[in-house]
Amino acid sequence: MQADKGIVVKMIDVVKNYGANRVVKKVNFDISEGEFLTLLGPSGCGKTTTLRMIAGFETVTEGKILLHGENVENKKPNERDVNTVFQNYALFPHMNVEDNIAFGLVEKKIPKAERTERVNEMLALVRLEGMGKRMPSQLSGGQKQRVAIARALVNRPKVLLLDEPLGALDLKLRKQMQSELKHLQQKLGITFVYVTHDQEEALTMSDRIAVMNNGIIEQIDTPKEVYNHPATKFVADFIGESNILEGYTEKMENGKMRVLFEEGKALIHGEGVGDDEIICICVRPENLRLSKTPVEGFSINGKVIEHIFTGSAIKTVIELVNGHRLTASVNPEAELFDVGESVHIYWTPERAVVLKTQEDTVYDVIETNPNQAIIDSLTKEG
Numbered sequence: 583m584q585a586d587k588g589i590v591v592k593m594i595d596v597v598k599n600y601g602a603n604r605v606v607k608k609v610n611f612d613i614s615e616g617e618f619l620t621l622l623g624p625s626g627c628g629k630t631t632t633l634r635m636i637a638g639f640e641t642v643t644e645g646k647i648l649l650h651g652e653n654v655e656n657k658k659p660n661e662r663d664v665n666t667v668f669q670n671y672a673l674f675p676h677m678n679v680e681d682n683i684a685f686g687l688v689e690k691k692i693p694k695a696e697r698t699e700r701v702n703e704m705l706a707l708v709r710l711e712g713m714g715k716r717m718p719s720q721l722s723g724g725q726k727q728r729v730a731i732a733r734a735l736v737n738r739p740k741v742l743l744l745d746e747p748l749g750a751l752d753l754k755l756r757k758q759m760q761s762e763l764k765h766l767q768q769k770l771g772i773t774f775v776y777v778t779h780d781q782e783e784a785l786t787m788s789d790r791i792a793v794m795n796n797g798i799i800e801q802i803d804t805p806k807e808v809y810n811h812p813a814t815k816f817v818a819d820f821i822g823e824s825n826i827l828e829g830y831t832e833k834m835e836n837g838k839m840r841v842l843f844e845e846g847k848a849l850i851h852g853e854g855v856g857d858d859e860i861i862c863i864c865v866r867p868e869n870l871r872l873s874k875t876p877v878e879g880f881s882i883n884g885k886v887i888e889h890i891f892t893g894s895a896i897k898t899v900i901e902l903v904n905g906h907r908l909t910a911s912v913n914p915e916a917e918l919f920d921v922g923e924s925v926h927i928y929w930t931p932e933r934a935v936v937l938k939t940q941e942d943t944v945y946d947v948i949e950t951n952p953n954q955a956i957i958d959s960l961t962k963e964g
């Protein structure tokens with residue numbers, strides 16, 4: 583098969599069933615050489631399963647996975663040029679830290695001097711200098727996790743699969759390791775497939791994010807695009823904070839679309855939407871504006887409920903006439919509206935993102951019997 587140039591991992595209509603349960607539903611994506619791709623999604627959405635199929639620890643029910651253009655269906659994990667750092671990894675308990683890290687190098691018959699050098703480089707990288715002689719039982723959970731990362735990286739694999747590798751670390755160490763892992767990935771040019779359910783981690787580290795929900799990839803794009811132009815309600819909700827409103831388009835006027843919401847009228851940029859359509863829009867808190875006086879084109883009014891201090895910003899919560907609450911992120915230096923005060927809500931029309939509605943998402947239904955359709959048609963005819 584002709585290899586797509588620069589494409590390291592290619593997922594083609596990949597499906598995974600566990601019994602009658604379809605947990606990965608026709609997933610398609612490509613990962614380029616040297617790319618940092620993150621699978622992001624809530625618990626149980628299929629991230630680990632997807633990673634394990636790439637690694638070869640799990641079979642593929644339907645579809646194909648190509649690594650460097652080659653179908654790896656019949657290749658064992660150790661025959662694939664990938665290394666994995668697992669969610670629940672296990673170090674060799676009878677080997678000290680150095681020997682754990684050096685394990686892959688010994689197998690590859692790398693000379694002792696180079697081994698020592700590479701192991702020391704890794705120990706420094708994961709900040710475990712001086713701990714090489716310790717046994718795993720003498721390490722904290724976070725330290726063990728760092729040994730696991732070092733053990734995988736020392737092999738300099740073409741592709742590294744990482745399943746929540748920083749999950750057990752405290753916030754400060756996690757942030758440090760995030761930036762170090764990212765630098766290392768860039769320096770060594772290793773392709774990373776990274777799993778996390780932490781949206782901030784995904785946004786700061788990735789070249790692209792694949793947002794998974796219920797076995798489906800809802801959107802795959804750069805962190806900026808996924809944040810600024812979420813494709814679906816789920817993505818808008820899962821990444822960052824969102825104000826989501828459902829409305830009915832009226833008509834375009836001067837390049838802007840007038841939308842009738844239950845809560846009042848408003849303007850959106852309107853590109854790609856027609857008249858008389860039901861749509862969902864998302865406006866990020868930092869794009870929601872509040873005014874004491876009415877704003878042309880907008881008639882959404884509410885009452886200030888509370889101000890929430892978040893450190894870098896203040897979030898003002900507004901309750902609309904129908905009880906729906908919206909959040910506006912305001913400059914902490916600015917004068918705040920009084921709690922209980924009535925406000926007019928508006929936004930720059932370009933800042934309202936039109937989301938794909940639920941009907942557009944194709945959810946696969948498992949066919950319990952592949953011949954069911956034929957049986958059905960026969961019974962109908964008869």
Ligand SMILES: Nc1ncnc2c1ncn2[C@@H]1O[C@H](COP(=O)(O)OP(=O)(O)OP(=O)(O)O)[C@@H](O)[C@H]1O
Pocket residue numbers: 600605623624625626627628629630631632669779
């Ligand atoms: N070996 C298995 N047998 C049956 N069902 C499984 C198996 N492994 C996973 N599942 C199910 O598949 C679904 C996806 O699991 P997966 O581990 O891929 O989720 P995840 O996105 O990694 O979640 P988390 O963030 O909690 O790790 C879940 O509903 C899980 O219960």
Ligand SMILES: [Mg+2]
Pocket residue numbers: 629630631669745
């Ligand atoms: Mg998992």
